[in-house]
Amino acid sequence: MNIFSNTFSVLERGLDYASLNQRTISQNIANVDTPNYKAKKAEFSQVLQDSMNALEATRTDSRHFAFHSQPSSSRISIKQPNEYNHNGNGVDLDREMSDLASNQIYYNAVTDRLSGKFNSLQSVIKGGK
Template sequence: MKLFSNTIQSIEKAITFSTAKQKVTSNNIANLDTPNYKAQEVRFNQALGNEMQKLQALKTNNQHINFGSSSSNYRIMSRNSTRYQQNGNNVDIDQEMTDLAKNQIQYNALIDRLSSKFNSLKTVIKGGN
């Protein structure tokens, strides 16, 4: 029996993705002046995750990990095709700051939604009081 709906699990995955984006963007900003540093980005692997869910593997033991389940649906990739500075660094500070602001807004919205879900559960548990 599931205690929580899939919504909470989906929000949790989105928060994990947003956290990874925050770390990668912060790392890019921290390495703004590092020679030959290549900016990184987080790519969401939604299509891959959906296809993996369709695959079925034979489990011979209950302790085996489910084949279709993946702990992360994103990849961290380096951007090697661009060059912005003379030292080989390709961090665009304006783009990174924009990404940081957008990610912060998304993260806050996800946290608000998760908080709302838990407040609804708390209301149900208390009996509406």
């Protein structure tokens, strides 16, 4: 018997993605002056696909779609190979700072939703008091 809904694991994966994205953006910013460094990015589509693959369901009819779970990890890839400095560096500092702010907003939204789920669970445990 599973006490928690699948929502907790999906939100956990969202936090994992935000953390990975934060590390990737921070690494890009730290290497803004490194010659021949190419900016990297975390791929959200891979994280989304992982979450979709983790859905569990029971087929009650042969006409229903089959659900399956396949574990896989998030990927980091190199962004478009643009050079913003004369030394071959591919980091656009303004873009990275914008991505950092967007990632912070995403992280805050996921943590707020997770907090709301725990508050709902706490309310149920206390009997609505």
